[in-house]
Amino acid sequence: MNEQHDRSISTAIKKLAGTFTQQKITFDLGNVVSVNADERTCEVGMDNNVTMTCKLMAQVGDGILLVPAVGSDVLVGYFTYDNAFVFMYSDLDTISLKGTELGGLVKVIELTKKLNNLENKVNAIITNFNSHTHAGVTTGPGVSGTTATPVTGALTPTLRTEIENPNVAHGT
Secondary structure: OOOHOOOOHHHHHHHHOOOOOOOEEEEEEEEEEEOOOOOEEEEEEEEEOOOOEEOOOOOOOEEEEEEEEOOOOOOOOOEOOOOEEEEOOOEEEEEOOOOOOOOOOHHHHHHHHHHHHHHHHHHHHHHHHHOOOOOOOOOOOOOOOOOOOOOOOOOOOOHHHHHHOOOOOOOO
16 A cells, blocks of 8 residues: 555545544653744754754744743643644743843842932932031131032832832842
8 A cells, every 4th residue: 555545544534533634732841952032943852852843932923932941841732733832941041021122120139229229328418418518618608507408308218019020020
């Protein structure tokens, strides 16, 4: 029997059974060999010494893009009539949320420290300005007292909860 004849018989049996166009999904573990973030794909080595090209997104776009680290373990799903896709990751290199034009996520702990240092410094300058005197002024229009127009108000220290979205967390 030739291969074409075997395929015809297989197709006929599937049509009679009502399974001809049904998709079967298979899940398998693999290891990331390479990544093409621009094309939103990666090459995954499977247990049976086969390398598969897998999608990282449903289509190239600016949704959520999880880029696995080369050498990491991934769970791959693939359909009978569609491309394989990665949907679980042991390690990620990058995550992109709706594109990259806004830059990376803020390091909230470090930002809070920097803001508090700046706020404390500005408050110290305000205090020094408002209480500063020029001792010994004896000529001209100068005065020895504090400023006639003090700076009012002070900056309050930034709280982490004011600038942190607890629903999106990240580490190094």
